[in-house]
Amino acid sequence: MAKITFIASNGSSKIAEGFGGSLMELAVSHGIQGIDGDCGGVCSCATCHVHVAPGDMEKTGPASDIEKDMLELADGADEFSRLCCQIQVSDALDGIQLRVAK
Amino acid sequence: MTSPEMKSLSSPNQTCVVIGASHAGVSFAFALRKEGWQGGIVLIDQDPDLPYHRPPLSKSYLANPGNGLSLLKAQESYEKEQIQLKLGIKVTTLDRESKALRLSDGNVLSYDKLVFATGARAWMPQLNGMEPGMPLFTLRNAGDMRRIQQRVGQSTSKRALIVGGGFIGLELAASFRKMGLAVAVMEREERVLSRVTAPELSSYFEKLHRSQGVEVLLGQEVKAIRPSKNGLQVSIMDNLSIEADLLVFGVGIRVNSELAEQTGLDATGGIAVDGQCRTADKHIYAIGDCTLHYNPYYERHLRLESVQNAVDQAKTAAAALMGKPEVYDALPWFWSDQYDLKLQMVGLSQGYDHSVLRREGEHSFSLWYFKEGRLLAVDAVNVPKAYVWGTKYLKERTALDSEKVGDPTIDYSSFAFSPTPHLNLPK
Numbered sequence A: 001m002a003k004i005t006f007i008a009s010n011g012s013s014k015i016a017e018g019f020g021g022s023l024m025e026l027a028v029s030h031g032i033q034g035i036d037g038d039c040g041g042v043c044s045c046a047t048c049h050v051h052v053a054p055g056d057m058e059k060t061g062p063a064s065d066i067e068k069d070m071l072e073l074a075d076g077a078d079e080f081s082r083l084c085c086q087i088q089v090s091d092a093l094d095g096i097q098l099r100v101a102k
Numbered sequence B: 001m002t003s004p005e006m007k008s009l010s011s012p013n014q015t016c017v018v019i020g021a022s023h024a025g026v027s028f029a030f031a032l033r034k035e036g037w038q039g040g041i042v043l044i045d046q047d048p049d050l051p052y053h054r055p056p057l058s059k060s061y062l063a064n065p066g067n068g069l070s071l072l073k074a075q076e077s078y079e080k081e082q083i084q085l086k087l088g089i090k091v092t093t094l095d096r097e098s099k100a101l102r103l104s105d106g107n108v109l110s111y112d113k114l115v116f117a118t119g120a121r122a123w124m125p126q127l128n129g130m131e132p133g134m135p136l137f138t139l140r141n142a143g144d145m146r147r148i149q150q151r152v153g154q155s156t157s158k159r160a161l162i163v164g165g166g167f168i169g170l171e172l173a174a175s176f177r178k179m180g181l182a183v184a185v186m187e188r189e190e191r192v193l194s195r196v197t198a199p200e201l202s203s204y205f206e207k208l209h210r211s212q213g214v215e216v217l218l219g220q221e222v223k224a225i226r227p228s229k230n231g232l233q234v235s236i237m238d239n240l241s242i243e244a245d246l247l248v249f250g251v252g253i254r255v256n257s258e259l260a261e262q263t264g265l266d267a268t269g270g271i272a273v274d275g276q277c278r279t280a281d282k283h284i285y286a287i288g289d290c291t292l293h294y295n296p297y298y299e300r301h302l303r304l305e306s307v308q309n310a311v312d313q314a315k316t317a318a319a320a321l322m323g324k325p326e327v328y329d330a331l332p333w334f335w336s337d338q339y340d341l342k343l344q345m346v347g348l349s350q351g352y353d354h355s356v357l358r359r360e361g362e363h364s365f366s367l368w369y370f371k372e373g374r375l376l377a378v379d380a381v382n383v384p385k386a387y388v389w390g391t392k393y394l395k396e397r398t399a400l401d402s403e404k405v406g407d408p409t410i411d412y413s414s415f416a417f418s419p420t421p422h423l424n425l426p427k
């Protein structure tokens, strides 16, 4: 099990416990504001953009090439940006913090 | 401060009823709450499943039956936002005068505002020899998909025939191959994807499917169907016939516009709406696949079948209903995943007079469509970069130098015409 903290754009935070699936699915199933997941998690819509807390980047790993391309022109993208549908929930992610992109 | 008008729009005693709880209807319900609607919201759908993503029906769901459907929203989210879901119930009649709906469970429901998010249904052509009980299918909802899965499970020779070489047909072919079936795709036109892409892309997809073992039959039509030992014997042109355990049609849709039509709303080719998704009845809106709307970018009326259009019109309609007149002018985008391939499309290529191929590798390239020098659309295969830059150029209406677009040594950021040298440069 992994406990993931999502910080919404209005500053409110919510802890979600995940066992499997992607972080996007976890966010949607916990009603996290700002994570829409319009394409259903196939890296085509960029509506699941989050900023990983700098110290947690090691756990999530960097964005893949496809993700980087999709994020190239996304609002506010930075070196901590990920499309969270591309991150699978695993025990290794326990305790990470994600800030939902505006 | 809310104006008196706004207040009356969001009185707690009012009810907004949405017919159709799929991409459009569900996005609308949540957007309306977010806009501040204080009244009731009722979402009705004849489909009994908790609303789910539809694109994976022909893609990941089909080949991975164990994974279940991915939900548009968690069940608790509807409760939290006080959105009442009525699933497995059909709206059978509409009375605009008394603002009431009759439901298949016998109940009558009154509305103050009504939204058509009724989408479309798959079309099954009537063919010679068709009989009830034959393994003939279409694919539009989870029930259809389960029936197909079940038939595949029971089939003995594991042969599938798909009629229609559009996106759904080709995605199905890829999924069936993944499930280990022998697959033939039959298309009436001389190329696959003829309605939506340029010949270059059609021939790429045709080759791709052939290389994956799919039999692609072009310029072919079903003449007749007969029952056979394993399922069906399908006669096609040139006295040929094909044996199949199942046949799936991917030959287009019919808009669910009967309720609107029956009450005199304009619904030829889709329920007619204005730039704010309003019908001619000021209490009724329509969104998603069921609408015929004007697209300011392409300067024509369109009916689109895409998640993008469903979600964006939902937001426009919610804002309009709350008195914020935002005009719908979203740029269309679409995707299709087949095998390991990612196709992303932005804009609409119909009517192009010139296209430019930009090749990055054997299986990664993009097509840029122009009309009278203006960029209309970009189709990108395995190059999300082309898709995102295409989106930016389309949104900003940047004039592009098509020679640069076609030159893979020139970066995506540098497609605009070089600034013309100015004659009277200041000293």
Ligand SMILES: Cc1cc2nc3c(=O)[nH]c(=O)nc-3n(C[C@H](O)[C@H](O)[C@H](O)COP(=O)(O)OP(=O)(O)OC[C@H]3O[C@@H](n4cnc5c(N)ncnc54)[C@H](O)[C@@H]3O)c2cc1C
Pocket: B019, B020, B021, B022, B023, B024, B025, B044, B045, B046, B047, B054, B055, B056, B057, B058, B089, B090, B091, B092, B117, B118, B119, B120, B121, B139, B140, B141, B168, B256, B259, B287, B288, B289, B290, B304, B305, B306, B307, B308, B310, B333, B334, B335, B336, B337
């Ligand atoms: C197999 C498949 C693959 C697809 N792939 C993609 C893709 O890759 N990318 C993409 O962008 N789009 C794709 N699409 C298209 C996308 O799914 C649609 O554009 C989208 O679902 C439209 O949403 P909608 O809410 O407008 O309509 P629909 O999804 O059609 O929903 C309409 C709902 O209204 C209900 N309804 C209608 N009439 C009544 C009534 N009288 N009473 C009660 N309920 C009623 C129906 O049951 C239905 O659930 C795909 C579609 C299919 C079928």
Ligand code: FES
Pocket: A024, A036, A037, A038, A039, A040, A041, A042, A043, A044, A045, A046, A047, A048, A083, A084, A085, A086
């Ligand atoms: S859900 Fe669409 S890119 Fe992640």
